[in-house]
Amino acid sequence: MEAAVEKAPVGEQQPKKKHPPGLYLLFLTEMWERFSYYGMRAILVLYLTTELISGGLGFKESTALQIYGFFTGAVYITPIIGGYLSDRFLGQRLAITIGGIIMAAGNFVLFAYQSKEVFYLGLALLIVGNGFFKPNISTVVGELYGPNDSRRDGAFTIFYMGINLGAVFAPLVCGYLAETYFKTTINGVVHYGFRYGFLAACIGMIVGQILFNVLGNRFLGDIGKTPTGKPKKSAEHVAKEKQPLTKKEKQRTAVILILACFVIFFWAGFEQAGSSLTLYTKDFIDRTIFGWEVPISWFQSLNPFFIIVLAPLFSLLWFKLGNSKRGDLKIPTKMAFGLIFLGVGFMVLLLAVMQTGGSAGEMTSKASMLFIVMTYFFHTVGELMLSPVGLSMVSKIAPIKLASLLMGVWLSSSGVANVVAGQLASTTESLGFFEVFGIIGIAVIAAGLLLLLLSKKLTAMME
Numbered sequence: 528m529e530a531a532v533e534k535a536p537v538g539e540q541q542p543k544k545k546h547p548p549g550l551y552l553l554f555l556t557e558m559w560e561r562f563s564y565y566g567m568r569a570i571l572v573l574y575l576t577t578e579l580i581s582g583g584l585g586f587k588e589s590t591a592l593q594i595y596g597f598f599t600g601a602v603y604i605t606p607i608i609g610g611y612l613s614d615r616f617l618g619q620r621l622a623i624t625i626g627g628i629i630m631a632a633g634n635f636v637l638f639a640y641q642s643k644e645v646f647y648l649g650l651a652l653l654i655v656g657n658g659f660f661k662p663n664i665s666t667v668v669g670e671l672y673g674p675n676d677s678r679r680d681g682a683f684t685i686f687y688m689g690i691n692l693g694a695v696f697a698p699l700v701c702g703y704l705a706e707t708y709f710k711t712t713i714n715g716v717v718h719y720g721f722r723y724g725f726l727a728a729c730i731g732m733i734v735g736q737i738l739f740n741v742l743g744n745r746f747l748g749d750i751g752k753t754p755t756g757k758p759k760k761s762a763e764h765v766a767k768e769k770q771p772l773t774k775k776e777k778q779r780t781a782v783i784l785i786l787a788c789f790v791i792f793f794w795a796g797f798e799q800a801g802s803s804l805t806l807y808t809k810d811f812i813d814r815t816i817f818g819w820e821v822p823i824s825w826f827q828s829l830n831p832f833f834i835i836v837l838a839p840l841f842s843l844l845w846f847k848l849g850n851s852k853r854g855d856l857k858i859p860t861k862m863a864f865g866l867i868f869l870g871v872g873f874m875v876l877l878l879a880v881m882q883t884g885g886s887a888g889e890m891t892s893k894a895s896m897l898f899i900v901m902t903y904f905f906h907t908v909g910e911l912m913l914s915p916v917g918l919s920m921v922s923k924i925a926p927i928k929l930a931s932l933l934m935g936v937w938l939s940s941s942g943v944a945n946v947v948a949g950q951l952a953s954t955t956e957s958l959g960f961f962e963v964f965g966i967i968g969i970a971v972i973a974a975g976l977l978l979l980l981l982s983k984k985l986t987a988m989m990e
Contacts, residue, residue: 549746554689559735561693566701566728569824574721582719589953596949603942605658619663619751626660627736634729667751694831702824776926778988787940792974794944796967802952811883813893833907859982865913866975872905873968880961
């Protein structure tokens with residue numbers, strides 16, 4: 528296997544039908560990294576808001592939600608820097624290892640030290656480590672295949688399943704350790720084992736790195752070892768970059784910027800999952816099944832679970848529509864429906880809040896967990912209609928000379944949305960859950976309806 532990798536570019540060898548073993552190594556590496564990230568994220572807000580005596584840090588809810596928003600926003604910004612450093616100086620393989628080690632260290636700091644000052648150090652390490660890891664492992668997946676290899680799309684689908692598989696199991700394991708297994712009661716005071724959830728996230732990251740570094744040379748050869756430097760461009764590519772934008776390219780650029788604004792609305796609502804939705808689930812949802820209380824963080828496994836179940840169905844739906852007389856839905860239309868489905872999820876939540884009340888003082892009874900399950904279901908349907916088509920659209924219609932810039936803008940819009948999500952979530956303490964969920968739900972449905980009205984015009988500008 529090693530000799531074959533060295534003699535010819537990986538992915539160009541026969542037979543063409545099978546994926547190279549390196550794909551499955553990268554699948555496992557990403558699965559464990561996502562296990563680490565989503566495991567830590569699932570218990571983060573609970574850890575921040577739980578009293579110090581009970582194993583948390585005792586932050587006010589509003590402060591904790593702002594910290595959460597900043598953290599999830601920052602992990603979209605640092606990959607831009609990490610990608611630049613790996614291209615110019617490090618190479619993807621070394622950057623992945625550096626990122627993995629730094630993230631493992633960040634989780635270990637959270638495990639070993641329970642103090643607000645050291646917490647910020649752990650969070651900073653996680654943000655920096657993600658910046659090195661995240662942009663590079665996807666690049667290595669692409670380098671397994673030649674530019675015209677028909678297996679490329681299937682490879683990224685398999686890789687994407689690794690992300691969601693890790694995301695499914697992470698809250699289950701880390702949440703169980705934090706909220707159930709290491710939960711103790713001493714002198715009437717409940718103490719949670721959040722630190723052991725962070726330790727599990729740390730171990731998951733280490734397992735992924737051991738696999739990647741022990742098996743990397745065997746299954747990846749020299750792929751990703753050498754910095755690519757400034758990419759070499761063909762004379763035709765350089766000539767196109769020097770030309771001024773055409774009228775059609777300006778229209779396509781405008782479409783990307785307009786849709787990026789709508790994307791901010793979507794992710795600002797969607798990312799309530801780890802913040803305000805978590806706190807609402809904690810205080811207002813009846814989580815008891817046959818006398819056993821479901822850990823709060825487990826509900827964050829619903830989204831990746833629904834993605835694994837629904838993604839093949841949506842793929843089939845788009846295929847069927849594409850081969851029908853009317854054709855597939857246009858990209859702006861799909862994204863509009865994504866926003867509307869997200870809003871429907873919040874409307875479901877409003878029904879729950881109407882039953883429970885929006886604050887602990889006015890709560891008369893707890894709501895069924897089916898409300899939360901259905902909310903995550905509608906949010907996932909919205910994600911599948913908006914997220915996958917967005918990146919594909921940018922890569923297809925962005926003018927050559929602005930391709931990297933516009934992709935950066937598109938990804939940065941998700942970072943901005945996460946910060947906005949944290950600010951929105953922090954207002955639940957003063958405004959109440961009904962008001963915040965209602966505002967978000969109405970706003971995203973209105974944005975979806977507006978995008979539907981603009982869909983025909985935007986489609987004409989794109990084509």
